[in-house]
Amino acid sequence: NFMLTQPHSVSESPGKTLTISCTRSSGSIASNYVQWYQQRPGSAPTTVIYEHNQRPSGVPDRFSGSIDSSSNSASLTISGLKTEDEADYYCQSYDSSNAWVFGGGTKLTVL
C-alpha cells in the first residue's frame, strides 16, 4: 500500500493565499482521484475538493485542487484566507484494489 504525506501545520494571514501539499509515496498520483476534507474541532469532516479539482456544491471557489505528476503530489490551494478556514485538512485517495488512504492531516492556522 502507499502513504500520503502532508505538512503537519501551516499558517498564513487573512486575505493571503496558501497551498497544502499531499505527496504519494508509491504509485502515480494521477492514477486515482484525490479528495480533500476539512475538519473543524469536534465535527465530522466535510469535503472541499473531490476528483483532484472538483468542488461540491456550497464550497466557495476560494478552494481549488490540483495534481503534479512530476512531484507525485496533490495540492489544495485556499485563496483570500478567512479565519473560518482554520481547521485540519486531510487528503485522501485509493489504490487499485479500492483500499482508501488518508494523509496525516495539516493544521491550518489563520492569524
Next chain:
Amino acid sequence: QVQLVQSGAEVKKPGASVKVSCKASGYTFTRYAMHWVRQAPGQRLEWMGWINAGKGHTKYSQKFQGRVTITRDTSASTAYMELSSLRSEDTAVYYCARESAGGGSYLAHWGQGTLVIVSS
C-alpha cells in the same frame, strides 16, 4: 435529506469487542457503499473499510484485517462495524460515512461519530 445516525458511546475493557451501528435514512440504502473511519484523540483520520450495501461485499484496511467486520442489515437500512480484541490504542471516535452519488469518489455524508473508550 441524507442522515446517518450512529449508536451511542461505549466503554470497553481490553480484549473485548465493540459493535457500532449506523442507521441511514433519506436515500435508498442499498445503492451506496458505506465506509468506516476512525480518529483517535488528537490524531489523524484512519480508514478502516467499506461495505457494498447492496451486495454485501467488503474491503478492509490491512491494518485492521482480522479484527474488523463490517456488515449491514438492508431491512433496517443499518450498517455495523465490529472491532474485536480491543486495546487502549483503539480508543477513538468511529465514523460511518456514505459515498457520494455519481461514482462514489468521496465521502459525502458522515455520521455524528461514536466514541469508544477502551480502558481497564
